Amino acid sequence: MHRPMLLALAVVTTLGVSISTGQASPGLRDTLTDRFRLSRIEVQNPGVEGHVMKQGTVLRLQRNGMPANVLRTVQANTKSPRFHVRDYARVEVRQDGQLTLTPGALSLTKGTPLVVLDVKVDPDRVHLFTHTLDPVRLPDGRAAYGCTEFVFIFDPATLHQEDIATVVASRIDQWLSVIS
Numbered sequence: 001m002h003r004p005m006l007l008a009l010a011v012v013t014t015l016g017v018s019i020s021t022g023q024a025s026p027g028l029r030d031t032l033t034d035r036f037r038l039s040r041i042e043v044q045n046p047g048v049e050g051h052v053m054k055q056g057t058v059l060r061l062q063r064n065g066m067p068a069n070v071l072r073t074v075q076a077n078t079k080s081p082r083f084h085v086r087d088y089a090r091v092e093v094r095q096d097g098q099l100t101l102t103p104g105a106l107s108l109t110k111g112t113p114l115v116v117l118d119v120k121v122d123p124d125r126v127h128l129f130t131h132t133l134d135p136v137r138l139p140d141g142r143a144a145y146g147c148t149e150f151v152f153i154f155d156p157a158t159l160h161q162e163d164i165a166t167v168v169a170s171r172i173d174q175w176l177s178v179i180s
Contacts (some may be wrong), residue, residue, distance in 0.1 A: 005153045025162035030123040035168065035178070039115035041081045041131055041145075043073045050135070050145030051113055059135060059176040061112040066091055067104030068132065068146025084117075086148035088129055093175060106136050106146040113179060114148070115142055127168060128176065150175060 037056030042048050050071045067089035075082045089104030108154040120127040128150045135143035152175075156164050 002114065002122055025160055028159055028162045028167070031162070031164050032119050032126065032167070033122065034127060035083065035119065036116045036119055038119070039117060039131070040114075041071075041084065041117065043084050046073075048083075049082075050130070050131070052133060054117060055133075057116055058132065058179040059114045059116065060179050061108055061114060062173075062177055064108075064110045064176050066108045066112075066148060067101055068106040068108050068148045069138070070106065070138070071145040071147055086129070086147075087148045090149045090151060091175075092151040092153065093171070094138045095154070095155065104146070104148070106143060106144070108132070108136065108146060108148065112136070114176065115145075121159065123159065124154055126152045126154070126159070126172070128152075128172070130176075 034061075035057070039052050039056040041055040042051045042053050043049055054057050069087050072085040072087055073082045074085055085103070089106075090100075090102040090106045092100040094100070114130040116131055117131050118127075118129040120129070130148050130150060132146045134145075136146050137143055150172075152172070154167065
């Protein structure tokens with residue numbers, strides 16, 4: 001076989017293996033997006049950039065000191081639309097409760113209201129991409145919206161079996177409780 005053909009076969013084989021092993025239950029993502037309804041934020045008007053235009057589920061942060069990055073948008077040129085730069089500070093919660101935090105420009109306090117911009121379910125983790133409902137004070141006194149990705153790591157069997165009680169009640173709700 002020629003080298004390009006072998007490479008193509010290796011790629012197809014690798015993709016086939018990764019797609020067929022350890023998938024989360026398809027219903028789990030639906031259940032989570034029903035529970036954590038997505039919000040939409042303003043990015044086109046710089047004067048109100050970050051304002052929640054369509055409010056979904058509002059969450060209350062249950063811990064102090066969680067990092068957030070300041071909302072950023074980009075625009076290729078004056079005629080193109082503006083886009084949200086998905087630059088989230090990351091909070092990773094392992095099964096044993098240990099945290100891995102990436103630094104952020106903001107430090108969120110317990111009780112901070114957050115909205116959900118996206119939910120992603122991988123074979124062994126659930127990602128909640130959040131945005132502060134209101135601007136948060138920066139160290140220099142200005143205010144800005146903050147963005148944090150919460151990653152909850154699970155045993156793949158939990159997500160495959162659609163064990164929503166373990167996913168939500170015993171893990172996510174400890175960090176982010178639903179207000180409305």
